[in-house]
Amino acid sequence: MPSLKIVAELDSSSPYPSGTTPQDILTKGALDFVVSLHRTFNNRRKKLLETRVKRQVEIDGGKLPSFLEETKHIREDIAWQGPVPAPGLVDRRVEITGPPDRKMIVNAFNSNVTTYMTDFEDSMAPTWTNVIWGQANLYDAVRGQLDFVAKDTGKEYKVKDANTHFNGKLPTLIVRPRGWHMVEKHIVVDGEPISASIFDFGIFFYHNAKALIAKGHGPYFYLPKMEAYQEARLWNDIFNVAQDTLEIPRGTIRATVLIETLTGAFELEEIIYELRQHSSGLNCGRWDYMFSTIKKLRHYKDKVLPDRGDVTMTVPFMAAYVKYLIEVCHKRGVHAMGGMAAQIPIKGDEAANAAAMERVKADKLREATAGHDGTWVAHPALAHIATDIFGEYMPHPNQLFYRPELDKDGYLPVETGDLLNTQITGGKITEAGIRKNIYIGLNYMEAWLRGVGCVPIDWLMEDAATAEVSRAQLNQWVLHGVKTEDTDKVITAELNKDILAEETAKLLKTAKEGNKFELAAKYFLPEITGEKFSDFLTTLLYDELTAGESFGEILVEALKA
Template identity: 65%
Template sequence: MVHVDTQLKDVQILGTVNNEARKILTKDACAFLAILHRTFNPTRKALLQRRIDRQAEIDKGHLPDFLSETKHIRENDAWKGAPPAPGLVDRRVEITGPTDRKMVVNALNSDVWTYMADFEDSSAPTWDNMINGQVNLYDAIRRQVDFKQGNKEYKLRTDRALPTLIARARGWHLDEKHFLVDGEPISGGLFDFGLYFYHNAKELVARGHGPYFYLPKMESHLEARLWNDVFNLAQDYIGMPRGTIRGTVLIETILAVFEMDEIIYELRDHSSGLNCGRWDYIFSYIKKFRKNPNFILPDRSAVTMTVPFMDAYVRLLIKTCHRRGVHAMGGMAAQIPVKDNPAANDKAMENVRADKLREVRAGHDGTWVAHPALASIASEVFNKYMPTPNQIFRRREDVYVTANDLLNSNVPGSITEDGIRKNLNIGLSYMEGWLRGIGCVPINYLMEDAATAEVSRSQLWQWSHHGVTTADGKKVNKAYALRILQEQADELAAKGPRGNKYQQAARYFAGQVTGEDYADFLTSLLYNEISSAGSTPAKL
């Protein structure tokens, strides 16, 4: 028998708790969060230290490779991941986006198979965003999320079944500073998972699906093992059979790609496959090798899905997933309709079509879109070339990928001042929105989230650190980077609405583009600016 009041000892909430929040932050739910923290936070911190130690080794020139100690797992054909869970057999088009109420309704009304409700890269983790997101999903699961905004009504459709809901929790590196246990902030991931699972797991099962999650930013199979332990404890705690939870892992770090078999193995009964998190993967590639001159990449626009290291990553992911009987999900189409330019819109939509065609032909079982208008294009392509609910039966035994293939930095292209300015604009625009509590920002008809901002600032750091020369002969150094940064910040600030935060974003960005200091994540760097954690705890 769990004594709730005992677990709540030394638990403090430093954010505002209004009536809606109290629906989520119940005593029982908070006690569950405290148990998760006390059980798993020491392991989480040890794994984060392991990341630091491994980066130090890479900085010394020790490149990643497939692990010798887990070779027996990779070479064993006998084991498989879990069979697809209810609502996850067919995932050919998934829409992704933050958890604000309007997005939740629009996403669930879209012509897609699943909706990835995001507490991570497309949500700025203000206290209100995180709590309101939990409230919105709680209400959506119970079909009570309808609301009015001005003269417009937002209602869930009733003419067909709604898409399967999958929640993406924050990565292991992020804290939730508004919820303290024994004087420490809880992991953002445990906070997001714990509240969503505790309140909704049984309701989701009763409605024919289950508690499903996307798991981001992992760098090793040991981090997947931690999630699996969390899942087991959570299911045992509420009396739910183990294996009811399913987790899809985003392979969005260069280190995780060497441990895909092991990641599926650790999650086995809870695994629902892997996803190609393409932009974060490029970010990780630059980040991990940023001090190595052999890994300097050209302008972001040149780093496409067909360059050697990206192509190898995709092929190995599909082969690994299908060998283990789980889904291999494709990447994001971030385009949004160009309403005022039909020709430009046609070109953008053709790019989406070509991207989805590449994915389905490669063997992916589904793909991501950021906007409901893209769902029909993605569906048309996957319906034509994948008439079955998935194509896990395509084993891709023709694929053979080596460590050198995954590390191949031979990417044709040049570094240009135009590319530098585009990176600065994307980074500044995203950070400016984030500082205002917005985690998903439309920039040049693309829906940009933290991943693309991370690519932009990491490239700028890399180019400055190594003193590259642009295609037109300009030396990229600290002075050059700061001058161009200020020019772009001034231009954006002048065009932006009154009270914009471009100059504040520039002050933070200035420390990230000179090739000197490098924050582990932009979201961690900026978090204190949007944290409203006070010193007076709310009453539980």
């Protein structure tokens, strides 16, 4: 049989009292499991990625996304339903998110929330260290052995007693693996990197599924960046094979799909249908959805969006997306989850902090009254705001009973044109908006290149999705030569290049030694001048991120059995 190699080494000693090490994660059994999944399904994954490219060519050529005729029978069949909510996923009113860093996991479990999504995707830079220690941290989290003392500060991190939490239980754990477009180059199978999605899912599932079931929950996942229902079908087939292999009943796995792509928004019912008994609903991944809308419609001048601050959840295409998602989820009996509140507390400025928290309240009020069954927060300090609002407007564990078309007078169904209506009254494109996009993009890319994927910038917790919005807007504005309204300048490649140089110079003045701002600017420049437009920043920067890691080949036979 063709060979498997691991092309990275990690320190075998554990810095944590649990003693769990990478060797406990990369066992022969676990690797055999993920490699079998990869060999079975990777060709389908690659073909689906090729289909994405072909579909984009069609969109660029004038064929705008629309509801599919081939799946009309699924949308029109009123009989089928998703499964009833799984244990631990009945009440999801407030979910907190963050990367699988041990400190963040402890803080998340201590937050007054119902569920916790740990993220291997947009908020984690996938260094080999981050990936494998992330899995080790989750292994310990599932087994209740997270507590530790930080060596650098001496601070103790300890998970509080479950009885102190909102519902007398620790938050339910949900894992987000990386998207179909990413690979994990540290594991090479038959001469090619393993699928990052399959690796993240498979390692976690192999080690933790039965332990989670024993605790009364199950292995639960968030699935990112799918662009078509066939991609959900692929996940469903992987779930079935994984459960059969470990002799776990089908339907034990539950997965919530982040609706983060424009094409995916036209296939909501089909995505739920493909996941069948594994579905636990859909989520409004608002920032990625905005990025995808710009990306997919980049060549359409009449679809150009204004400064990101003007693209709120109440503008036509975003409001239609929310309405349709809630309508579809409740029609099929699954959760419709709201989006992220990215604010973090502003220390030292009470007025600014109060204003920021009021924006959070308004956003969560909009979601609760629209019919969402829960929402996301990025910081524990926001949990009580979201909990209070959903507690007032959603007194039951969820509001799956709420159907917009039944409960609102004057209801109009969401049509294709609604999801494509990017006209924003009062929206402006400004030079200030250019500078903000460049500032955010530079700061995020620089941090990501240092191995940090979740970055506080101007009192907002930014991840890859918000950096992608910045990059896509800058590219689209140059492509169509739009004018700024505050300075009356045509946005050209030269203008963006000059502003990038200015913003980079400003940041370098106060940057710490060893920073990567110049490297970030090097990669950012061709993306914002129209010279190129990469599919994702994460894939663009991945080889650079891992270039400094020291590799040594270790045959799988040398690992702990």
